[in-house]
Amino acid sequence: MPTRIILDCDPGIDDALAIAFAHGHPGIELTGITTVAGNVGLAKTTANALAVCEFIGAAGTPVTAGCAGPLLRPALDARQVHGDSGLGGAVLPPAAASPAPGHAIDYIIDTVRAARGEITLVAAGPLTNIALAVRREPRLADWVREFVIMGGSSGRGNVTPAAEYNIWADPEAAAAVFRAGWTVTMLGLDVTLRTGATGAVLRRMSELGPLGTSLLLPALEQYRSVSEPGGPPVHDVCAVAWVAEPDLFGLVPARVQVEVAGQFTAGMTVTDFDFPGEVGSGNALVAMRIDVDRFWDVTLGTYARVAGGMTV
Numbered sequence: 001m002p003t004r005i006i007l008d009c010d011p012g013i014d015d016a017l018a019i020a021f022a023h024g025h026p027g028i029e030l031t032g033i034t035t036v037a038g039n040v041g042l043a044k045t046t047a048n049a050l051a052v053c054e055f056i057g058a059a060g061t062p063v064t065a066g067c068a069g070p071l072l073r074p075a076l077d078a079r080q081v082h083g084d085s086g087l088g089g090a091v092l093p094p095a096a097a098s099p100a101p102g103h104a105i106d107y108i109i110d111t112v113r114a115a116r117g118e119i120t121l122v123a124a125g126p127l128t129n130i131a132l133a134v135r136r137e138p139r140l141a142d143w144v145r146e147f148v149i150m151g152g153s154s155g156r157g158n159v160t161p162a163a164e165y166n167i168w169a170d171p172e173a174a175a176a177v178f179r180a181g182w183t184v185t186m187l188g189l190d191v192t193l194r195t196g197a198t199g200a201v202l203r204r205m206s207e208l209g210p211l212g213t214s215l216l217l218p219a220l221e222q223y224r225s226v227s228e229p230g231g232p233p234v235h236d237v238c239a240v241a242w243v244a245e246p247d248l249f250g251l252v253p254a255r256v257q258v259e260v261a262g263q264f265t266a267g268m269t270v271t272d273f274d275f276p277g278e279v280g281s282g283n284a285l286v287a288m289r290i291d292v293d294r295f296w297d298v299t300l301g302t303y304a305r306v307a308g309g310m311t312v
Helices: 013-024 042-056 104-114 128-136 171-178 199-205 210-224 235-244 292-309
Strands: 003-009 028-035 063-065 119-123 146-150 184-187 249-258 269-272 284-290
Touching: 003 013, 003 104, 003 235, 013 028, 013 042, 013 210, 013 235, 013 292, 028 042, 028 104, 028 235, 042 063, 042 210, 063 104, 104 119, 104 128, 119 128, 119 235, 128 171, 146 235, 171 249, 184 235, 184 249, 199 210, 199 292, 210 292, 235 249, 235 284, 235 292
Parallel strands: 003 028, 003 119, 028 063, 119 146, 146 184, 184 284
Antiparallel strands: 249 269, 249 284
C-alpha cells in the first residue's frame, strides 16, 4: 500500500520537483499539499503548487494555503535563488483551479485526525505551518505516521555559515517543532548537497518530453546559476524520496536543538550524536548517508512515470 502524505512546501524549484516525485512514485499517495511563505511569498508558492499539479496531471490534489510569514521575524525570501516567480526559468500555464478553502493548519490537523497513524507529514519549507498546527493540537505528534523534513544540517549551513534556509527562515517555528514530542526525520544538507543534477542527469531529463523541457530543465537552469559546481542539488526531493525508498539513506539518532538567540547562529540545528541514551532524550533521525546513484535512478524513473501520464 502506498504511504499517504501531506506535503507542506514553499514552491520553489526543488519543491516543484518534490511535488512531481510525490505524484509519480507508486509508493506514495499525495493526499494534499499545504503551502507556506518561504522561497517566495505565499501567493506565489500557492499559485506555483497549483500550476505544477495541473501541469503534471495531479489537478485533483487539494492545495491549501497557510502562513504568509514567520512566527516572529520579518519574512525573508530566496528569490535570488529561485527567481521572482519561484520556479526559476520554468513558465507554466496558470492553474485553472483555486486553492482549497480554509487554512493549512486546519487542513493538516483535520486530515491527520481523520486517519490517525496513516499519514506521513512531510515539510519541505519553513516550519511555520507545522509549528502552529502542533501548538493548536499537540496530539498531532502522536497521530502522524512519520514526520519528515527537508531542513537543517549537522554541520555548516547554506544561507549563513551556521544555518540552512528552511530553518533560518523561521527558527522559532523550527525550535517548537523539534520540541513537539515526535521523532523528526531530518533530511538536511548532509545528504541533500550530494544530489547535484549532473550533466548526465540533465540529459536524461531532456528525454522526458514536456516534463523535462518545460519544468525540470528550465527550473534547474536557474538553480544551477547559484548552486554547487557538481550541479544543482534537489534538496526537497530527498524528503519525499525517503518516504518512498528509505533504504536510499542512512539515518543516525540524534538530539537536535534549534538556535534562536545567536547573533551569528540563528537557525542552526545543533546536532548531538552523543546524547545520553535514556528513553526520550533523542528527538531526531538525521540522514548522514545517501546512495546518490540509486537516488537518481529512482528519481528519474519516477519522473518517467509522471511524463508518461501527462497529456500536455
